[in-house]
């Protein structure tokens with residue numbers, strides 16, 4: 670069963686969306702067993718991350734998501750002023766995350782994805798369906814932030830080396846891996862009777878099977894990306910994480926990615942985006958209030 674979110678009348682829209690975003694991040698972090706990622710079992714392929722840090726990082730981002738939603742309501746439309754407000758708030762959110770984690774990058778991609786989606790959801794509460802919200806987020810992401818400092822990120826280096834789009838393009842296209850792969854798989858697995866945790870694992874695998882994850886490419890190159898995409902497809906083809914054969918294939922995938930030091934951190938962020946979008950219509954149902 671999907672989690673139910675009900676708005677208390679006194680809770681503001683920004684607070685509601687920040688709750689949804691943080692819940693999605695915490696649910697993603699706690700979901701287990703995820704291949705080579707931080708979960709309840711341990712740190713996966715990460716020497717510098719653990720579950721407590723992921724939870725603390727998620728909680729530290731609540732004010733950032735609330736402020737992004739409020740900025741969207743204040744600006745009232747997709748445009749450069751909103752894009753540049755979100756860029757500034759995103760950079761402040763990153764700084765707060767790094768203060769909380771003593772410099773470890775836990776959720777950079779998640780700030781980007783969930784920040785855009787929170788803003789897009791706040792812009793038009795009468796259209797809370799995943800496709801509409803993701804498309805609106807994409808229109809914001811297409812605008813160039815003139816204040817954006819020159820990047821020399823892992824993602825930037827990998828994009829130039831392999832000619833792939835990365836986190837920015839995923840958003841600009843309206844989050845196709847979430848809307849066309851993760852969400853449909855989440856719903857298919859639920860409908861087939863998989864428990865909620867297995868349905869979420871299947872959604873993660875559906876995203877991994879098609880994502881050019883710059884985190885994996887940076888750590889393990891093309892062999893890592895092929896292992897991630899092919900291994901995730903194999904789990905789903907074997908019957909998904911709720912089946913015995915699928916569980917075996919999932920253990921194989923975990924072992925293969927750990928051996929390659931390949932962590933699908935981008936796919937994990939997009940699973941959180943998927944959970945956020947899945948819950949949004951129920952959370953915003955009948956919303957007629959203001960901030």
Ligand SMILES: CC(C)(COP(=O)(O)OP(=O)(O)OC[C@H]1O[C@@H](n2cnc3c(N)ncnc32)[C@H](O[C@H]2O[C@H](COP(=O)(O)OP(=O)(O)OP(=O)(O)O)[C@@H](O)[C@H]2O)[C@@H]1O)[C@@H](O)C(=O)NCCC(=O)NCCS
Pocket residue numbers: 715755756757758759760774775776777778779780781782784785814817820822823824825834835836837839880881882883884887888934935936938939
């Ligand atoms: C546009 C930005 C997202 C910057 O993107 P860019 O690609 O230039 O920078 P990165 O620093 O590499 O961050 C991108 C992160 O996005 C996730 N990701 C990867 N691939 C995809 C994909 N195909 N689609 C969507 N998302 C993707 C991924 O995040 C996760 O991995 C992080 C850990 O990565 P890394 O730091 O490389 O860590 P390690 O491998 O562990 O490093 P070492 O130990 O080896 O050192 C983790 O945080 C997960 O979240 C990518 O890392 C955007 O950030 C930006 O422009 N920001 C500026 C402010 C702004 O405008 N904000 C807007 C607010 S709405």
Ligand SMILES: Nc1ncnc2[nH]cnc12
Pocket residue numbers: 697698705706707708713715718723775776779932933934935937938
């Ligand atoms: N569970 C997780 N493990 C490692 N990196 C991540 N980035 C986002 N979620 C993550």
